[in-house]
Amino acid sequence: MKAFLTWVCLGILAVAFAVSAITMSHFEPTYAGEDAPVSVYELQQDPASYDDSRTDGAAGAIVQQNLEKTHALNDVTSIVFDFRGYDTMGESFVLITAVTGVVVLLGGKREKKEEAKDHAGE
Amino acid sequence: MITFNYMVSFFLIVLGLYCIITKYNLVKTVIGMSVMDYGVNLLIISIGFHPGGTAPIFTPGELNPTSFFVDPIPQALTLTSIVIGACVTAMSLALVIRIEESYGTLDTREIRRLRG
Amino acid sequence: MQENNHGDPMLESPEITRNGRTVKNVIQRCGCDKVLPLALVYVAYIILHGHLSPGGGFQGGILMVAVVLLVYLGHGHEESRRLFLPEVMHHAEGAALIFYILIAMVGVLGGSVVCANILGLGGIGALFSGGTIFWMGQAVAFDVMTASIVLVLGMLGVLLVSDAHSGK
Numbered sequence: 001m002k003a004f005l006t007w008v009c010l011g012i013l014a015v016a017f018a019v020s021a022i023t024m025s026h027f028e029p030t031y032a033g034e035d036a037p038v039s040v041y042e043l044q045q046d047p048a049s050y051d052d053s054r055t056d057g058a059a060g061a062i063v064q065q066n067l068e069k070t071h072a073l074n075d076v077t078s079i080v081f082d083f084r085g086y087d088t089m090g091e092s093f094v095l096i097t098a099v100t101g102v103v104v105l106l107g108g109k110r111e112k113k114e115e116a117k118d119h120a121g122e
Numbered sequence: 123m124i125t126f127n128y129m130v131s132f133f134l135i136v137l138g139l140y141c142i143i144t145k146y147n148l149v150k151t152v153i154g155m156s157v158m159d160y161g162v163n164l165l166i167i168s169i170g171f172h173p174g175g176t177a178p179i180f181t182p183g184e185l186n187p188t189s190f191f192v193d194p195i196p197q198a199l200t201l202t203s204i205v206i207g208a209c210v211t212a213m214s215l216a217l218v219i220r221i222e223e224s225y226g227t228l229d230t231r232e233i234r235r236l237r238g
Numbered sequence: 239m240q241e242n243n244h245g246d247p248m249l250e251s252p253e254i255t256r257n258g259r260t261v262k263n264v265i266q267r268c269g270c271d272k273v274l275p276l277a278l279v280y281v282a283y284i285i286l287h288g289h290l291s292p293g294g295g296f297q298g299g300i301l302m303v304a305v306v307l308l309v310y311l312g313h314g315h316e317e318s319r320r321l322f323l324p325e326v327m328h329h330a331e332g333a334a335l336i337f338y339i340l341i342a343m344v345g346v347l348g349g350s351v352v353c354a355n356i357l358g359l360g361g362i363g364a365l366f367s368g369g370t371i372f373w374m375g376q377a378v379a380f381d382v383m384t385a386s387i388v389l390v391l392g393m394l395g396v397l398l399v400s401d402a403h404s405g406k
Contacts, residue, residue, distance in 0.1 A: 003144075006140075010136060010139065010140055013139070014136050017135070018129065021125060021128035021129050021132055025128060029171070029173075029193070030170055031191070031193035031195075040180070040190060040191060041189065043180075044180045058195060062195070063194070066180075067180060067362065070355050070369060070371055071362045071367040071368055072290070072371050073181065073182075073291075073362070074288065074289050074290060074292070075179060075180075075194040076178060076179075076194050076197050076198050076201075076292075076294075077289050077293075077294045077371060078289070078368070078371055079194055080198045080202075081295075081353075081370070081371045081375060081378075082355050082371055084198065085342055085352070085353030085374065086352065086353065087199075087202055088202065088338075089338065090202075091205055092335050092378065092381055094205075094206055095331075095381060095385050096332065096381075096385075097209075098209035098210070098212055098213050098389075099212075099328065099331060099385045099389060101216065102213060102216045102388065102389055102392045102393075103328055103388060103392060105216040105217065105219075105220055106216050106219065106393070106395075106397055107397040107398070108399060109399050110223075179291065181291075204296075205296060205382070208300075212393075215393065216392070216393070
């Protein structure tokens with residue numbers, strides 16, 4: 001009974017996901033630059049020629065302003081560390097919390113197990 | 123073409139959920155959690171794809187007047203998500219090690235019966 | 239004189255004692271020592287060129303896991319604890335996070351928002367360009383490297399402090 005219910009629920013979930021996957025593949029791209037088409041070749045040759053009067057959202061504004069404001073060639077790194085540096089600080093906090101938890105759980109004084117211990121429930 | 127990415131990511135999510143629900147070994151449950159994380163990360167990256175675009179890096183000698191970029195924002199969000207997935211896996215594995223030392227077994231049916 | 243590897247046959251190897259320290263045999267030590275500089279230079283290259291090519295702090299820091307495993311398999315249990323000092327690494331991770339917050343506050347002290355880029359911006363395409371991006375990347379790389387060292391060594395049982403060492 002439990003196995004039958006599990007399979008029915010997972011089957012419904014899989015069918016719903018497949019329908020949504022096919023529907024999502026017909027959407028427009030999220031960053032197409034259609035209102036203000038960004039010519040990245042000219043932007044690389046002359047970084048000071050950006051104009052954000054008709055940008056296509058946050059991605060368009062970032063791609064146009066990246067070379068002028070931060071002299072870095074990598075867009076993703078400048079997003080992670082400059083335009084959205086708060087998220088990286090929050091992720092560092094999560095890292096420190098996880099490592100502190102591991103040190104508290106697995107450090108300290110405990111008895112070392114003998115090697116000839118039978119492991120139950122393998 | 124991008125439908126394949128979406129299908130595989132949804133398949134990974136359902137597979138991870140199946141592993142969490144129906145397995146009695148604790149290590150297999152942790153593996154299911156990790157597989158769900160990887161599926162979600164793949165979905166986030168695949169959303170920002172533009173057919174025919176290149177990577178959003180201004181390399182000095184490779185751009186020509188007809189190139190355009192894919193979306194760089196989902197890639198930046200996925201970087202944070204990968205690290206958080208690794209942290210959750212490490213913490214749950216440390217808990218599994220302590221459970222095995224305290225109860226002597228890794229079977230959830232036995233642990234529910236023993237109760238400390 | 240027998241190292242505690244929980245009965246795992248893959249981690250056992252004949253050990254000898256030299257100068258009061260237990261070392262592994264010649265093939266494992268030399269194999270580790272030949273590959274280790276290559277791995278470390280690769281990690282440094284990926285971290286330093288984060289703003290010019292795909293890479294950066296996270297990607298380079300997570301490669302440190304491979305270095306830790308290499309040293310553990312090549313040099314043994316006690317040597318890796320003596321080399322890596324996991325207790326000091328745990329405190330150094332907090333120092334790396336404080337360094338990141340200090341650089342993020344540079345924008346506030348200079349009259350702008352948090353995480354503003356007002357330090358020395360070099361030329362486009364140079365190695366020391368990008369202002370605060372470069373230094374934030376180094377801080378996050380140090381953070382992730384020390385975190386991965388502590389995590390891997392914790393799982394392998396190196397963090398244990400036990401006074402029931404032998405005869406238990």
